[in-house]
Amino acid sequence: MEIKNFSDFCTKVLPDFNQFLDQKLQTEIKQTTLRDAMLYSLDAGGKRVRPMLFLAVAYSSGVKFDDLSKYYDIAGAIELVHTYSLIHDDLPEMDDSDYRRGKLANHKKFGVGPAVLAGDGLLTQAFYWIAKSSLSTDKRMAAVRILSHNAGPMGMVAGQMTDITMEDKILSEAELTTLHKEKTADLITAAITIGAFSAGHELSTHLVQYANDIGLAFQLKDDLNDADDGEDDNKNTFPNLIGKEKTEEKLAALIKDALNAVLKENEFDKNLLVSFLDYFKE
Amino acid sequence: MEIKNFSDFCTKVLPDFNQFLDQKLQTEIKQTTLRDAMLYSLDAGGKRVRPMLFLAVAYSSGVKFDDLSKYYDIAGAIELVHTYSLIHDDLPEMDDSDYRRGKLANHKKFGVGPAVLAGDGLLTQAFYWIAKSSLSTDKRMAAVRILSHNAGPMGMVAGQMTDITMEDKILSEAELTTLHKEKTADLITAAITIGAFSAGHELSTHLVQYANDIGLAFQLKDDLNDADDGEDDNKNTFPNLIGKEKTEEKLAALIKDALNAVLKENEFDKNLLVSFLDYFKE
Helix, strand or coil: CCCCCCHHHHHHHHHHHHHHHHHHHHHHHCHHHHHHHHHHHCCCCCHHHHHHHHHHHHHHHCHHHHHHHHHHHHHHHHHHHHHHHHHHHHCCCCCCCCCCCCCECHHHHHCCCHHHHHHHHHHHHHHHHHHHHHHHHHHHHHHHHHHHHHHCCCCCCHHHHHHHHCCCCCCCCCHHHHHHHHHHHHHHHHHHCCCCCCCCCCCHHHHHHHHHHHHHHHHHHHHHHHCCCCCCCCCCCHHHHHHHHHHHHHHHHHHHHHHHHHHHCCCCHHCCCCCCCCHHHH | CCCCCCHHHHHHHHHHHHHHHHHHHHHHHCCHHHHHHHHHCEEEECHHHHHHHHHHHHHHHHCCHHHHHHHHHHHHCCCHHHHHHHHHHHCCCCCCCCEEECCEEEEHHHHHHHHHHHHHHHHHHHHHHHHCCCHHHHHHHHHHHHHHHHHHHCCCCHHHHHHHHCCCCCCCCHHHHHHHHHHHHHHHHHHHHHHHHHHCCCCCCCHHHHHHHHHHHHHHHHHHHHHHHCCCCCCCCCCHCCCCHHHHHHHHHHHHHHHHHHCCCCCCCCCCHHHHHHHHCC
């Protein structure tokens, strides 16, 4: 099968992957309220960027297209962790968002208690999916290690804590970069690095550079979009700290750096990862 | 070293294990609010029953006393998961408890947002500790699988959801047994079965029976203690459903069944697991 670019890759993989996600949770979770609350957010129309990046790296590293479904458990685990983080992030004493992607936030639909538990359930189930994957024990263990490191209190959870406790303080550019790295980039980096490991590759510094760049670029693009919509006036974001124009320059520099990094990579086909950068031009 | 019984085992292991837990988190977690909130609940004076059961099973299965420290990461992971569950359990929209073991609940000390994140951090770090343990990859992967299964939405999280959504309904004895199995027994069973796996044993049905019995016995003992203190009048508990006396009979029957089960076990030294049953006579 010919895959033209990252967008084409997603078009060809997503329907199958989405069905997998939905069916797996439907089958596994017997507690009905919990299953409903978990599926509500998992099926809320996310673009699946993180699992698609994971699968794209695995594919670019030599995994055959028809074998990609063997990697769905781990791709799914990454999406479960992302979904849990959004549910807890939206809670009243966190970011206090009533809506997410035009739908009621999980806690507005099910209540705060069930939303906390839906998040807890998604996070824990992610590690179960990795443990039950058919990949080799070494690959699964690498996935557990990288995901728990980057999504936990040494990564994403730390960033989230800084975010909610520093809301009233103005952060420096360095502090803000650390916050974004932990809160957003670390999970994206995990998706990419676990993709390389799962396909049997050692990590290259170029790939890590690419991952870190696009992780931070993600946050900048999100904050620029929110600034365009007139949101986030008091939040610690780059548009608020250095202005929209300089943030756009910073985003462009990150994409350029990511491109340079991936072009130095010799271990795999660069086409998908290069074309992924179009995401930031949309 | 001579170990007289379970209590003696705890006396000899706990100081070293507690120091390990505290130092490990102190070193790993750089975000200060997160570290403080995680350590606050981890160091809140819990009896460490679950990690001690895990270590006792490993020791009874043939692990030398001086080698037990190699098992601390996994014992610690089990305690991290237990601690996370208590923090989230105490939240206002869950059990709404302002105090735990005579100290302010985590969310009363740090706020609801930080308490949610402290729980998230402890849960995720548990899997990191397992991944970084020095035990064989197969043993670590079994620990990830059993822990995520029993503590997640197919176990503890499911029980917790039933608990908070069924508060106003009167459950049947069978429904209440399922709730307690999931909410309380599954994590205790995980501690015991991971202990056997970690020491290189296959699971015996006798050990699983013992684990399930004491898991349920735990909840009954807790509910009987709370009933004595005049608490929990409207909760779904066995003392409220079938009365104190019948609950005491049920507890005695569970302990007897656990004893019979463990006495049939031939794979390891039974002394510690038999003497653990004294816990329910205190």
